[in-house]
Amino acid sequence: MPDFLDKLARRTEAKAARLGGTFSADASALETSLQDLVHANWHPLPPDTFRGPRRPAVGVDSSIGRADLANGSILFVSQALCLGHGAEPRHGIEYSRVEVEILPGVTDEGQVKRFNDLLMQSLEVAVATEAVVRLPKGGIVFMDGALYSRLPQLYALTLEGIDPLHSQIASGYRSLFSACRRNGKRLDLICIAKTSRTDLHARVWAGEIDTRPAVQVADSEAIYRWTGGKAGFSTPVVLGHVSFSGGNEYVLHEAELATAPAVVAFFVRLADYDDPLLIEFPASCLGHTGTLSSLEAEPLDMAHFDVTPILQAIAADYGGLEVYNALPYSV
Numbered sequence: 001m002p003d004f005l006d007k008l009a010r011r012t013e014a015k016a017a018r019l020g021g022t023f024s025a026d027a028s029a030l031e032t033s034l035q036d037l038v039h040a041n042w043h044p045l046p047p048d049t050f051r052g053p054r055r056p057a058v059g060v061d062s063s064i065g066r067a068d069l070a071n072g073s074i075l076f077v078s079q080a081l082c083l084g085h086g087a088e089p090r091h092g093i094e095y096s097r098v099e100v101e102i103l104p105g106v107t108d109e110g111q112v113k114r115f116n117d118l119l120m121q122s123l124e125v126a127v128a129t130e131a132v133v134r135l136p137k138g139g140i141v142f143m144d145g146a147l148y149s150r151l152p153q154l155y156a157l158t159l160e161g162i163d164p165l166h167s168q169i170a171s172g173y174r175s176l177f178s179a180c181r182r183n184g185k186r187l188d189l190i191c192i193a194k195t196s197r198t199d200l201h202a203r204v205w206a207g208e209i210d211t212r213p214a215v216q217v218a219d220s221e222a223i224y225r226w227t228g229g230k231a232g233f234s235t236p237v238v239l240g241h242v243s244f245s246g247g248n249e250y251v252l253h254e255a256e257l258a259t260a261p262a263v264v265a266f267f268v269r270l271a272d273y274d275d276p277l278l279i280e281f282p283a284s285c286l287g288h289t290g291t292l293s294s295l296e297a298e299p300l301d302m303a304h305f306d307v308t309p310i311l312q313a314i315a316a317d318y319g320g321l322e323v324y325n326a327l328p329y330s331v
Helices: 004-014 032-040 109-134 148-153 165-179 200-206 219-226 308-316 326-330
Strands: 057-068 074-085 092-103 140-144 188-193 232-234 237-239 263-269 277-282 297-299
Touching (some): 032 200, 057 109, 074 109, 074 326, 109 165, 188 308, 200 219, 200 237, 200 297, 277 308
Parallel strands (some): 057 140
Antiparallel strands (some): 057 074, 074 092, 188 277, 232 263, 237 263, 263 277
């Protein structure tokens, strides 16, 4: 099709306004209040963000391969990897877990996709828990991906002959959260995601958690459009059972997550014009006693809970515009 690029260019030009809307810094009449909200909740980085000590740390991530076999069955091979260093950079930490599984060809595609996600997550949580045991006091476990959005998804997935991964993961998170504070060891678990497709932060900032705004814009899109590409971070929010409403509220109790720590979340851009990152970690890392069941969602009281140590930990492994964080990037 020799004229493909010409046709594509014409169609793109015809739809330029609509296609470019999610990148434009301009706000429509319905978006101006949201734009003002983002401006009010975007803060400069603390002056000592890049002056913190380099702490013992590891990065954890996973990968998976899927093969559709000739007999209709689906083969999965997955690995979770941990890389990092102990008290001294020369004291390297490296280990992994591997799993192989096969699903019958009659398995519903929705269950197949969910099994794919749960298998990787189960290995990641197991490896992260091992990392906590190996790290000295003051260490950090960086996990690639979100934390909070995964927890309400731990409802049952029942496949004949397959271990209940959702139960394993919930148990793993409970062990991981507990291990981070066991015997005063105090390690930080920091999850780094590259995007968010919810508008939860904006609704918390506005104090309208249960109200859908006149126009819905994902938090990531709002940060991209209305922070001027400036380095900084958003007002942290503390997330409890807000996302466990409706059909998945039972997960809190079935998975025994009711007493798990609430999750603190915020966006950060460490350099002008870099991509903003979504940072999530257990509230207990700040000494906050909120649990998933004891609160719905609220802005973090920054006068009493300082996120500077978390920002310093992230900044210490920042590799510039090409490397958002050295350890997860290496993994």
